[in-house]
């Protein structure tokens with residue numbers, strides 16, 4: 292199902308391919324993030340139980356100018372992983388940029404599909420082991436139809452990585468969108484609308500919530516595509532945790548991980564025992580909804596999800612043959628971040644989270660290099676005088692704490 296607003300959306304991404312990217316920048320950096328990160332897919336979707344030698348068939352639906360597609364294609368190439376990454380979008384302007392970026396990297400594992408994701412059912416594409424849809428469902432006329440189209444080409448044991456907007460962290464956005472609908476209606480040209488939006492941004496009253504929202508900057512740093520996407524988009528809706536969970540449930544999906552798990556864990560923010568007792572009785576969605584409402588700063592929900600009936604087991608981090616790996620930074624770097632009080636402090640959109648770690652954590656983390664097994668790390672520390680039980684306790688606590696912030700994961704088996 293398409294409508295007039297959808298036609299405006301299609302026109303927007305032809306005029307302003309999103310996000311703004313220059314292929315020349317590939318020479319100096321790879322854009323990484325969630326969802327779509329190979330190590331996250333290996334761990335959160337496949338539980339570090341799917342062999343790295345099995346080809347991975349991935350789809351980026353609404354791939355835009357290529358951020359996720361290039362990240363995964365590059366990570367697979369670097370790790371000598373076989374398979375293909377299919378970029379799919381209906382924006383020809385985005386295709387041009389994404390292809391130029393891929394060419395700049397010399398990537399040969401990308402398949403290009405110019406079409407609507409709503410045409411996936413019966414398209415002959417797929418099945419895919421991993422489907423990524425980042426920042427797209429919330430623009431569709433019917434997000435549930437979009438999700439059904441995606442799951443129609445998902446392999447039985449595959450999973451999805453999704454991102455949709457969330458309401459509280461976008462405080463201010465919808466008020467400014469309302470104002471701009473009055474001053475720069477959709478019938479005007481994109482250039483005229485942008486001009487009005489820029490003028491309005493210069494005169495936002497000091498009480499305006501977008502002006503006070505320090506954690507959104509697309510309209511400031513994202514060029515014309517960023518400003519247009521945030522404030523002049525013909526359709527975007529934000530999903531609260533319960534609304535998003537209902538959308539997933541209707542599609543027969545179960546959340547394997549809210550990213551980062553700690554942000555969705557109200558226990559972390561509520562030390563009061565009486566309150567914790569009340570949290571205990573909430574189900575997983577209720578807890579995530581509570582954390583969202585309490586912290587108030589989540590501007591997008593990122594989830595990895597699998598089919599309802601998919602196995603829940605993950606590889607055991609205590610197994611001798613498990614191989615821990617930092618998601619992006621190395622174990623050595625994680626150890627360097629540990630403060631004198633033994634904790635690591637992370638910040639999520641302004642929300643500081645001190646993560647307490649056991650005293651042995653630095654010594655353990657310095658041995659985490661993505662190759663050593665847990666057994667080898669334990670043996671090395673034993674040779675330096677650590678007791679096996681002390682190592683086991685410290686490793687369990689270290690992994691649990693850093694997995695909860697999506698910084699330390701387990702590697703896919705060979």
Ligand SMILES: C[S@@+](CC[C@H](N)C(=O)[O-])C[C@H]1O[C@@H](n2cnc3c(N)ncnc32)[C@H](O)[C@@H]1O
Pocket residue numbers: 300301304309310352353354355356357358359379380381382385406407408409424425426427430431520
């Ligand atoms: C906000 S951009 C996100 C791009 C990319 N996923 C990212 O996160 O960087 C939304 C993208 O969805 C695409 N899109 C919107 N509706 C679509 C549809 N029905 N089929 C395919 N692509 C669509 C747009 O063309 C645009 O490139």
